Amino acid sequence: MQSDVLSEEIMETDVLVIGGGPAGLMAAINAAEKGASVIVVDKANTKRSGAGACGNDHFRAYIPEFHGSDMESVVEEVWKSQAGWTRSYEFMKTWISNTYDIVRMWDSWGIPMKQNGKWDFAGHTFPGGTFTTLHYDGINQKPILTEQAKKRGVKIVNRVAVFDLIADQDGRISGAVGVHAREDRVITFLSRAVVLSTGGCVRLYSGITPGWLFNRADPPHTTGDGRAMAYRAGAELINMEIPARWAGPKYFARCGKGTWIGVLRDPQDNPVGPFVEKPDRRYGDPISDFYKEVFEDYHKSGRGPVYMDCRGISDSDYKYMMHFMRHEALNGILNHFEEEGIDPKNNPVEFMTYEMSSRGGIYYNERGETSLEGLYAAGDEYFGGVSGASTIGWLAGANAADFVEKRKSPSSNTGKDKALEVANMVKEIRNRKNCPAWQEFNIAINQVMTDYAGPVRSATLLEAGSLHLQRIKKKAYEIMQAGNQHELLHCLEVLNLLDVAESVFSAVSERKETRDKFKRVDYPYKNPFFDNKVLVCRKAADGPVLEWRSLK
Amino acid sequence: MPPIINEDICTGCGICAERCPQDVFFGSERKKPPVVSFPEECWHCYACVMDCPTEGAITLRTPVPMMLNYK
Numbered sequence: 001m002q003s004d005v006l007s008e009e010i011m012e013t014d015v016l017v018i019g020g021g022p023a024g025l026m027a028a029i030n031a032a033e034k035g036a037s038v039i040v041v042d043k044a045n046t047k048r049s050g051a052g053a054c055g056n057d058h059f060r061a062y063i064p065e066f067h068g069s070d071m072e073s074v075v076e077e078v079w080k081s082q083a084g085w086t087r088s089y090e091f092m093k094t095w096i097s098n099t100y101d102i103v104r105m106w107d108s109w110g111i112p113m114k115q116n117g118k119w120d121f122a123g124h125t126f127p128g129g130t131f132t133t134l135h136y137d138g139i140n141q142k143p144i145l146t147e148q149a150k151k152r153g154v155k156i157v158n159r160v161a162v163f164d165l166i167a168d169q170d171g172r173i174s175g176a177v178g179v180h181a182r183e184d185r186v187i188t189f190l191s192r193a194v195v196l197s198t199g200g201c202v203r204l205y206s207g208i209t210p211g212w213l214f215n216r217a218d219p220p221h222t223t224g225d226g227r228a229m230a231y232r233a234g235a236e237l238i239n240m241e242i243p244a245r246w247a248g249p250k251y252f253a254r255c256g257k258g259t260w261i262g263v264l265r266d267p268q269d270n271p272v273g274p275f276v277e278k279p280d281r282r283y284g285d286p287i288s289d290f291y292k293e294v295f296e297d298y299h300k301s302g303r304g305p306v307y308m309d310c311r312g313i314s315d316s317d318y319k320y321m322m323h324f325m326r327h328e329a330l331n332g333i334l335n336h337f338e339e340e341g342i343d344p345k346n347n348p349v350e351f352m353t354y355e356m357s358s359r360g361g362i363y364y365n366e367r368g369e370t371s372l373e374g375l376y377a378a379g380d381e382y383f384g385g386v387s388g389a390s391t392i393g394w395l396a397g398a399n400a401a402d403f404v405e406k407r408k409s410p411s412s413n414t415g416k417d418k419a420l421e422v423a424n425m426v427k428e429i430r431n432r433k434n435c436p437a438w439q440e441f442n443i444a445i446n447q448v449m450t451d452y453a454g455p456v457r458s459a460t461l462l463e464a465g466s467l468h469l470q471r472i473k474k475k476a477y478e479i480m481q482a483g484n485q486h487e488l489l490h491c492l493e494v495l496n497l498l499d500v501a502e503s504v505f506s507a508v509s510e511r512k513e514t515r516d517k518f519k520r521v522d523y524p525y526k527n528p529f530f531d532n533k534v535l536v537c538r539k540a541a542d543g544p545v546l547e548w549r550s551l552k
Numbered sequence: 553m554p555p556i557i558n559e560d561i562c563t564g565c566g567i568c569a570e571r572c573p574q575d576v577f578f579g580s581e582r583k584k585p586p587v588v589s590f591p592e593e594c595w596h597c598y599a600c601v602m603d604c605p606t607e608g609a610i611t612l613r614t615p616v617p618m619m620l621n622y623k
């Protein structure tokens with residue numbers, strides 16, 4: 001079909017927020033409160049998009065009425081539990097110290113943060129540890145945050161996937177170009193600051209069900225687009241080499257294991273961890289927080305499977321668990337319980353370790369600033385759960401608005417070149433015939449990531465895999481085709497995954513050591529030179545550049 | 553294939569198609585029961601069922617490869 005792209009379509013604003021999850025919506029709300037004009041552009045619909053689409057139930061927080069004056073112990077605990085060595089202490093402190101304000105704000109907007117008038121902390125800790133996760137009713141957080149943004153005059157543009165950033169003559173980020181998800185339209189956004197908040201990078205590695213691209217614990221429509229566009233614009237990424245694994249129910253991939261109240265047991269009913277012996281609403285079973293590979297290791301050694309065993313749960317804890325499962329977006333699983341007659345009170349449910357992903361993302365600080373002027377980022381562009389997303393998002397929004405204030409002259413870049421470049425690429429993808437569709441490329445990327453930058457990592461494997469990846473990338477740009485606009489969006493996601501993959505390959509190659517969950521079979525020891533350092537990766541004219549940086 | 557629309561009671565309000573994060577209902581027309589264009593791309597987030605104002609107009613079926621294993 002002939003594609004007639006309207007590259008003249010332009011929208012102007014002070015602050016452009018790309019991605020309307022908790023991070024983006026909170027950034028938008030705060031930037032608008034500071035007087036900036038704001039557009040939030042979302043690939044899907046901010047009412048039900050991203051990792052928080054249908055709710056969350058645990059919010060990392062410091063609440064003085066609950067914790068007393070001791071904020072430090074909360075910071076310490078979160079720092080440790082979130083692979084603290086990959087983040088500065090200052091970042092953690094700023095995050096946690098702002099949570100009390102955010103929590104009260106959400107509560108006043110109608111997201112219930114208390115249970116029967118009380119702060120209720122539970123889960124993600126062990127007996128004797130510090131409680132850091134506030135249990136809350138998040139099922140309607142997205143429609144509510146969307147409403148709050150609209151109330152403040154924020155303009156929400158749904159079903160537009162942003163593909164590339166626009167920089168002005170001084171290298172400041174001053175807008176972006178997006179592609180409509182349903183109509184043949186390319187839209188240029190001109191702004192004076194940009195906040196990136198497109199969530200995580202799912203669909204990079206092979207998922208748990210062969211040939212099934214969308215059975216994912218996290219939302220399959222967040223494909224590292226923010227990381228990729230930041231990388232292409234020259235921004236720094238961090239920790240791309242560090243692997244992350246999640247775990248949860250077997251075959252129905254879903255986050256939210258901390259909401260299950262049971263004991264993880266082997267086939268002989270022995271607990272696999274030391275923390276709990278019977279279901280207890282205060283803890284769930286924390287062993288899977290500390291040791292997500294427990295399921296895989298039991299399986300590989302033949303001692304598995306491992307079950308989430310809720311038998312013996314008290315009636316009140318059962319009610320409590322069911323309540324929070326609804327808020328934790330586990331309704332799909334509850335529906336399946338019903339379909340099959342599964343009752344967690346009687347039926348232990350097998351758990352598994354899910355596929356690998358990269359822990360890393362865009363390098364942003366506690367102000368939400370990235371390495372590029374005018375570009376801010378928050379939330380799962382790196383990590384931090386819903387609390388980190390909404391808190392740093394909030395701060396990023398304020399700082400972006402401040403930046404707009406200071407940046408008096410509007411950018412002279414009209415974005416025309418970038419819009420044309422994207423429009424031409426889109427046209428080519430749409431006009432090709434008899435060429436491979438996006439699925440072939442996505443599966444090829446999954447394959448090369450899992451085989452060469454997956455559980456087994458060494459210089460020779462990385463070199464061979466990287467070569468293959470470059471060939472896939474070349475082909476994708478030359479011959480990938482889309483039959484309609486929906487498939488076109490998937491093609492753009494593939495191009496983004498390819499850039500994220502490139503940064504992972506180069507960062508894994510650079511870290512020549514073994515540390516914590518990062519393993520290199522050719523360097524099976526910790527290199528003290530890398531203590532307290534993080535690995536930063538950015539794209540230069542002739543490929544990725546890596547740099548070790550001290551964590552202050 | 554998930555999701556399943558009961559065209560007898562669906563009012564064609566379009567809420568499910570408007571909100572689905574995966575755009576499984578791509579190509580649906582206004583004021584008509586939505587079309588399930590990309591069932592294999594469903595994330596089973598349940599938003600469509602939760603937000604549908606007509607009880608029973610839309611249901612989800614869990615695909616066989618995603619069945620839980622339990623004892």
Ligand SMILES: Cc1cc2nc3c(=O)[nH]c(=O)nc-3n(C[C@H](O)[C@H](O)[C@H](O)COP(=O)(O)OP(=O)(O)OC[C@H]3O[C@@H](n4cnc5c(N)ncnc54)[C@H](O)[C@@H]3O)c2cc1C
Pocket residue numbers: 018019020021022023024041042043044045046049050051052053055056057058059060160161162163197198199200217218219221222223225226254255256328329330378379380381384385386387389
């Ligand atoms: C089932 C489940 C349960 C969870 N439970 C908890 C919990 O209890 N506690 C906790 O702390 N964390 C939890 N998490 C994680 C938490 O939801 C995320 O950390 C949080 O939502 C991150 O917010 P975000 O705004 O950064 O990203 P997201 O919420 O993922 O939002 C990203 C947004 O960007 C949009 N987008 C993506 N690409 C583009 C593009 N190219 N152009 C425009 N828009 C784009 C998406 O459509 C989406 O709206 C859970 C996750 C899941 C999946």
Ligand code: SF4
Pocket residue numbers: 554555571572573574575576593594595596597598599600601612
């Ligand atoms: S369950 Fe979620 S992803 Fe699946 S069709 Fe409904 S809204 Fe879309």
Ligand code: SF4
Pocket residue numbers: 557561562563564565566567568569584585586600603604605606609610
């Ligand atoms: S939300 Fe319900 S009633 Fe409305 S179109 Fe969808 S299935 Fe039909």
